[in-house]
Amino acid sequence: MHATEFLADAQPTLPPVIICVGTQWKLRQNVLARLIELALGGDDASLTRLTGKTAEWPNVKDELSMVSMWGDRRLIVIEEADDFVSKYRGSIEKYFEQPAKKSILLLEVKSLPKTTRIAKLCASKGLEVDCSELKGPALNKWLTNLAKVQFGKTLTREALSLLVELVGEDLGTYEQELSKLSSYTGARTQIELEDVRSMVGGWTTETTWSMTDAARDGQLARSLECLEDLLRANEAPQKLLGGISFVYRKLAIAAELSRSMPLPQAMKEAGVFPRDQGAVEAYFRRIGRARADRLYQILLEADLGLKGGSKLPERIQMERLLMQLSGK
CATH class of the missing domain: 1.20.272.10 (Zinc Finger, Delta Prime; domain 3)
Incomplete structure (x- = not known):
């Protein structure tokens, strides 16, 4: 499931293990924010962030087993978890079989080969969220929706095409550029080609x-x-x-x-x-x-x-x- 699909789903299934795969920081950030909203009711008091390079599995397992004082669930996030997954592959595979009932483990990795057992277990018992770049029609659809929902603007076909050409793959940059364009166009509800030419790229x-x-x-x-x-x-x-x-x-x-x-x-x-x-x-x-x-x-x-x-x-x-x- 791509991150945009997960974010658009009003009631997505939240299994005990979720793996975000990809390098788009903006998508990973949005997925985490959505999980905090869905699993923790918007309160991050039951959220624990750990870094993959320093995290140790025994400590992570203790965190997952701990009962939250602030709600029904806990959310444990391992950021930049590629090394962590490689080091504790066997332990994570075992955890899929007997996960904590009141916690969600979120692993953020750059890649997850489909041939690995963790990927197969995630497909059957967890959830893999694709946080890779968007391209083509999928990117255009996401941008159009972002402009409409977040800024109340529509993009002409020419403006959309030029914006994609100028910005490239970084989804976080699109939000910044749309914010500038929204301020620049003021009360106008439509962003034109000339607006993009004037404001994006200097x-x-x-x-x-x-x-x-x-x-x-x-x-x-x-x-x-x-x-x-x-x-x-x-x-x-x-x-x-x-x-x-x-x-x-x-x-x-x-x-x-x-x-x-x-x-x-x-x-x-x-x-x-x-x-x-x-x-x-x-x-x-x-x-x-x-x-x-x-x-x-x-x-x-x-x-x-x-x-x-x-x-x-x-x-x-x-x-x-x-x-x-x-x-x-």
């Missing part, structure tokens, strides 16, 4: 848009100047490629759709922002059909090159990419 994001716009408009010198500024600020080429790809993937889709429909309709279907459609139409006329049809391939080659497929320095690869996209 000047580096604005410079990235200037770089892509200049390449689109044939201003290669200006585009390369922006690239130089970004690299001097220690922006990673892979991150910059993400911003470039966000823009030019839409142009590639529009070029492909334009074979079967008018270009204005194709740009709309591809998600090209209305403000940019005139500039994009001029761009296609300038670079021609053959180059427009290669946009996907150009982006793919750049991605593979930065992942080790090219021996050229990353700066040279990025400069070459901008030259290709600009039609030079």
Whole structure:
């Protein structure tokens, strides 16, 4: 069960042993908060936190067996428990067979191979909560719900797509960025693309848009100047490629759709922002059909090159990419 499913369940089953697997700190934090609410009635007086590197099983077993003075249950959390699980594997396996009736043991680990006996016992007698990163539709759904429930906002499709492109996999950062966007938009209930462009990423994001716009408009010198500024600020080429790809993937889709429909309709279907459609139409006329049809391939080659497929320095690869996209 993924953490988002666990958090959305009004009355989840709480077995004696729960293992949170994954590196997303925000999800682990939310799962713990939910367990405190469900098992302890929101009062953390019966919560005990231990660190996996220093915890000893005999002491943990004593804590699990102890009766709470403050409620019906106790919650014992072993943080960063990978070493703890490896050291006391046999003891934990035995505990699955005869767990304490009034306590819940929560183990937080980075990984739990499915072939281990602990994983199999957890599947049959406990609960494994997946706290790994979200991707694709699952991430979009989670973000949309977070914006609506926590901030009372809706995200346009373009704003959502750009936010994902800029933030990446850290779920905790999304909450911070949505908080900024909520304050920035004020009484407006909808977060637009321009809001994300203005608020997420600061000047580096604005410079990235200037770089892509200049390449689109044939201003290669200006585009390369922006690239130089970004690299001097220690922006990673892979991150910059993400911003470039966000823009030019839409142009590639529009070029492909334009074979079967008018270009204005194709740009709309591809998600090209209305403000940019005139500039994009001029761009296609300038670079021609053959180059427009290669946009996907150009982006793919750049991605593979930065992942080790090219021996050229990353700066040279990025400069070459901008030259290709600009039609030079």
